[in-house]
Amino acid sequence: MNKYLDVNPEVAAAVAAGKPVVALESTIISHGMPYPQNVETALKVEQVIRENGAVPATIAIIGGRLKAGLTAQEIEYFGKKGREIAKASRRDLAVLCARGMDGATTVTTTMMIAHMAGIRIFATGGIGGVHRGAQQTMDISADLQELAHTPVMVVCAGAKSILDLGLTLEYLETNGVPVIGYGTKELPAFYTRSSGFSVDYRMDTPEELAAAFKAQNDMALGGGMLVTNPIPQEYAMPVDVINAAIDQAVSEAEAQGIHGKETTPFLLARVAELTGGDSLASNIQLVFNNARLAARTAVAYCSL
Ligand code: PSU
Ligand code: MN
Numbered sequence: 001m002n003k004y005l006d007v008n009p010e011v012a013a014a015v016a017a018g019k020p021v022v023a024l025e026s027t028i029i030s031h032g033m034p035y036p037q038n039v040e041t042a043l044k045v046e047q048v049i050r051e052n053g054a055v056p057a058t059i060a061i062i063g064g065r066l067k068a069g070l071t072a073q074e075i076e077y078f079g080k081k082g083r084e085i086a087k088a089s090r091r092d093l094a095v096l097c098a099r100g101m102d103g104a105t106t107v108t109t110t111m112m113i114a115h116m117a118g119i120r121i122f123a124t125g126g127i128g129g130v131h132r133g134a135q136q137t138m139d140i141s142a143d144l145q146e147l148a149h150t151p152v153m154v155v156c157a158g159a160k161s162i163l164d165l166g167l168t169l170e171y172l173e174t175n176g177v178p179v180i181g182y183g184t185k186e187l188p189a190f191y192t193r194s195s196g197f198s199v200d201y202r203m204d205t206p207e208e209l210a211a212a213f214k215a216q217n218d219m220a221l222g223g224g225m226l227v228t229n230p231i232p233q234e235y236a237m238p239v240d241v242i243n244a245a246i247d248q249a250v251s252e253a254e255a256q257g258i259h260g261k262e263t264t265p266f267l268l269a270r271v272a273e274l275t276g277g278d279s280l281a282s283n284i285q286l287v288f289n290n291a292r293l294a295a296r297t298a299v300a301y302c303s304l
Contacts, residue, residue, distance in 0.1 A: 004097050007117045008069025011057045015118040020054035020298035022291065023068070023114035023122040023152070029058075029078045030085040030104035031265050032125065033280065034272075039079035041284050043072060045291045049123070052295035057119055059110045061088055064100035068117035078104060087261060089142050107154060108146040111224060115150050120213070120301065123155045123294035125287045126190045127226070128264055129168030132250055139263060140171065147224040148175035153213050155294040157286040158188035158195065158228040161246050162267040165189065165197050172226065173200075178216070179226045180209065182293060188230035191237040191282050199228060206293065210300035229293050235285040237278060245274035 007015070014021045024045060029038045046056035058070040060078055067074070078085060081102075088096055088103030090112065096103045105113060107127050114122050128141025147154065159168055165187060172179055181187065181199040189195040203209050213225050230236075249270035258266045272279055 002066070002116050004064070005066045005068065005113070005116050008057070008067070010055055011069035011117065011119070014055040018302055020295065020302045021057055021119045021121070022049045022054045022294045022298050023110055023119045024056060024058040024291075025105050025107060025110040025122070025124050026058060026060035026070075026078050027087055027104040027106045028125055028287070029075065030082050031087055032268060033283065035079050035082055037280060037284065038082070039076050041287060042075045042079065045123070045287055048288050048291040049295045052292050053299040054295035057114070057117065059105050059113045061093070061096050061101070061103035061105065061109075063102065064097045066093075066097070066113045066116065068113055068119065083265070087265065089261065090146065091142075107143040108141075111146045111150045111152040111154065114152050120151070120217070121153045121155070121294050121298045123287070123290045125157060125283055125290070126160050127154060127156050129159045129163040129165070130171050131263065132162070132164045133254075134164060134167060137259065139259070141264070144168070144171050144175065144177070147172065147177045147226055149222060150224055151217055151222060153209070153225045153227060153297070155227045155229055155290045155297065157190045157231050157290060160190040160268075160271070161195065161243065162250060162264070162271065165195050169197055175223070176221075177223055177226055178212070179228065180212070182209070182227055182229040184230055188228050190286070191231065191242045191279060192239050193230040193233065193236050206296035206300045209297045210304060214301060214304045227293070227297075229290050231282060231286040232289055235282045237275070237282050242271075242275065242279070245271050245279075248274060
C-alpha cells in the first residue's frame with residue numbers, strides 16, 4: 001500500500017469486503033461553493049450515498065497525507081478554509097505531500113487517490129475539459145487525461161459551457177473515453193439538460209452502467225468512463241440566463257488575462273455571482289442526483 005495514503009477504516013473495510021464505495025472530490029467543497037453551503041452539501045451528499053447503499057469516501061490531501069474518507073470535522077475544515085486551500089491537480093501531488101501541505105482534490109486527483117484506495121466509482125458535479133479558445137491557449141483540463149488513463153467511473157452532470165463542449169467530446173474520443181448519457185443521447189451542460197451535442201451511448205439503469213464498466217475493467221482496458229447525468233428538470237436553469245452569465249464571465253477572464261489553474265475557479269465564481277443563488281441551488285441538487293446514481297451503480301457493480 002502507498003505510504004502516503006490513509007484510507008479511513010470504514011472505507012478500507014468496505015473495499016476489502018467488496019462492498020460498494022463512492023468517492024467524492026474536495027475542490028467542489030473548497031473552491032466550488034461558498035461556506036456554509038459547501039459543508040452542508042458535502043455532508044448531505046455523503047448521506048445520500050449511504051441512503052442508496054454505498055459507503056462515501058470524500059477525498060482530499062491533509063498535512064501531506066492522501067485521504068480517502070474524511071471525518072465531518074475534516075469536511076468542515078475544508079469548507080471553512082475555502083480558497084485558502086490549494087487546488088491540487090496531478091502535478092501538485094508530489095510537492096504537497098513532500099511539504100506536508102493541504103490540497104483540495106480536483107476530478108483528476110480524486111480519481112488518482114480513489115484508484116490507489118481501490119474505489120471504482122466517483123460522483124461529482126462537473127468535470128474540467130477543453131476551454132473555449134483552446135486552439136490558441138492550449139488550456140485543456142488534466143481531468144481529460146486522467147479519464148484516459150485511470151480506471152474510475154466519473155458520474156457528473158456533463159460540463160459547463162464555460163468550456164468548448166464539442167472539442168471536449170473530440171478530445172475524449174481521441175483518448176478512448178466512453179461517454180454515456182444517463183437516460184439521454186444528448187450531452188447535458190450541467191445547469192441545463194441539453195447542449196446540442198450527442199454522447200456515444202444512452203443507458204437507462206445503474207445495472208447497464210455497471211455492466212459496461214465491468215467489461216472495461218475485466219478487459220483491463222485501463223481508462224475511465226464518463227457518465228453524464230442530466231440535472232432534474234425542476235432544477236434546470238433557463239438557457240438564456242445561464243448562457244449570458246457564462247459569456248460575460250468568459251470575456252472578463254480574457255480581458256483580465258486570467259490563465260492556468262486560475263481560469264476554472266475564476267469562471268465558476270463569476271458565473272455563480274452573476275446568477276446569484278439560483279445557480280447554487282441547481283448545483284447542489286445536481287450533485288445529490290449524481291451521488292444517488294453513483295451509489296446505485298456501485299451497488300450494481302458489486303453484485304456482478
Ligand atoms: N467544473 C465545474 N465545477 C467544478 C470544477 C469544474 O463545473 O468544481 C472543478 C473540478 O474539481 C474539476 C476542476 O476537476 O474544477 C477542473 O479544473 P481545471 O479546469 O483547472 O482542470
Ligand atoms: Mn486549465
